[in-house]
Amino acid sequence: MTSYVVALEKDVRDFSIVRSMMGDKPLVIWRGASGxxxxxxxxxxxxxxxxxAGRNMGGYLEGVYHGWKFDESGKVTQVPALQGRPSEDITATVYSTAVADGFVWASEEECAPSGSAGEPCYPVHIAAPVDQVRLHVDASANHLTPWGIDRTMVYPTGDPVQRRAELSAIRRRLEES
Ligand code: FES
Incomplete structure (x- = not known):
């Protein structure tokens, strides 16, 4: 079970929509009326x-193209072209999410943020754009997530102690060059 930091909590304001990445998966992060x-x-x-690209309407997210409405559980509640009749089993792909230590954590499995059961995956933060980091870091053994336009979060897999040592050395090289 591995959880990833996908945003700073303070960046996900009420009624906002934030983009991020989890590995190679693009994410939409939004805070609705429930908080x-x-x-x-x-x-x-x-x-x-x-x-x-859609709108955060508080109680639901509205698709920009055809106005499908998704409640906070990811379920489609309204399809305007079908006179509002919701599609039965079509939902957004929802990831397990938790907020801890000022971070938003997500996981494809059950989310395990710091302080709870399971192993959080602490990233190595590198002050270089993801395209540059990709030239030095094996993307098959690490998850690379762009962090803004000029920084990257690298989530190691495998032996965390060894990987973090390797990544720290790469970070020093990149940030000193
Ligand atoms: S593509 Fe999302 S509402 Fe049609």
């Missing part, structure tokens, strides 16, 4: 348009 933070795959189940 809970939702982390979903940034892809509309209708025609794959980015959900982050």
């Amino acid at each position: 809970a933070i939702n982390v979903w795959l940034d892809r509309c189940p209708h025609r794959s348009v980015r959900l982050s």
